[in-house]
Amino acid sequence: MEHNQNKRRFQRIPLHLPVQYKKRGEAQFYNAVCDNLSAGGMGFVSPAFIPPETLVMLEIKILSKALRPIGKIAWASSIPHTGKNYLGIQFLELDPQEKDYLKEYMDMQTGN
Secondary structure, rough: OOOOOOOOOOOEOOOOEEEEEEEOOOOOOOEEEEEEEEOOOEHHHHHHHOOOEEEEEEEEEEEEEEEEEEEEEEEEEEEEOOOOEEEEEEEEEEHHHHHHHHHHHHHHHHOO
């Protein structure tokens, strides 16, 4: 999906990685699969609509490490005839070591 492509500061790459997410303040995590990833955010499909600006806690499994950024829903759009929603997440907080790990992983994937 190429939503708001011209507004992105970071290159996104298509990846299919397991992710867990929950709205901040809720107890239950939900499973999803990351569709694309960048140093500044990610996109994935969710059965639930989560309104823009909602804070979310994430756990992204990359190789042998789990990254746990806090993000916000940058945008959400329904996928016609599926009952599902595509969510664009902007990372707001990410541990510096996890950020370095993510950058190294992205560089590996893009050949930089």
